[in-house]
Amino acid sequence: MQKVISATVEGFQCTGFEMNSILTGYARVKAKWKGIPSNTASFINQDFWKTDLSKYNNVTVFLAPGVMEVLGRKLENELPDETRVIACRFPFPDWTPTATEDEGLDQTWAYDMDAIRKLSTQA
Template sequence: MNRVNMDSEQNISEDARSKGKLGLILVGVSGALVAGLYAIATPFVLPALRKVCLPYVPATTKQIENVMKAIRGRKGNLIDIGSGDGRIVLAAAQNGFKSVGVELNPWLVWYSRIMARNLKLSKQAQFYRQDLWKMNTSEFDNVVIFGVSQMMSDLEDKLSKELHPHSRIVACRFPFPTWNAVDIIGEGVDTVWIYDYKCDQHRK
């Protein structure tokens, strides 16, 4: 074999090795990206796979204003069930409520805590990653819920067993099926229904 052929074969071999290394790098980077996207997307996708789908839908500015109107003049603490990005909890904290947000999505809990820290509201607004069906709401004076129609009946049963007689419940987007609202604020997707849990008619 002459020198030219040997050099040519060596160049081809080195080129093949370089392409092979590049391919491995690309495969590794692609795998890392897929894993990262999966880790981020999974908490958002999983709610759709549960029996009752409770997707993350950010509250509008008008919805937040309506919720604040619904709890105006109220005292005590507040919990937002399915707190999402934490805007309701933070707004309530700014209005003097000791507020708690419960959210199953860890990324939204993390984001909410950062926002609370940035607004210097960490002591007044706290966020927890927890399943709403496994938590106890009995210690709260004000309850806010952004639910979906499929869950409102079960949630009504749960709250009926837990809330104390002076609790106020603010339902956003969907009303409770059998409770009678004492007031309704807003319209369309911004509507909130106000329920005062002070009479036996709410107890099952």
């Protein structure tokens, strides 16, 4: 949820999904304490696996490596071409990043959905 708060500071409107209601509540309190309006950073206690993500054009994920391949298929099916996906700590195994930053535990990978789709149709 820290990524949601950090992104709002940079001017993004963000939605964070968390299945643990305690962590969702903590994120809401932390955002309020930092003065971030709820219409800028919202936190939803919901399973994003069951959520249609097609309305989002920026997605940041921080999940275990074992689910990244399955998540990649979900994102390919739902996200618009202009979407940028940022993966924190663990990359998508079958995607080629547009950019990468930092290294080790702080490494992030940026992927553009239109480029991902073009590469998958060439394969």
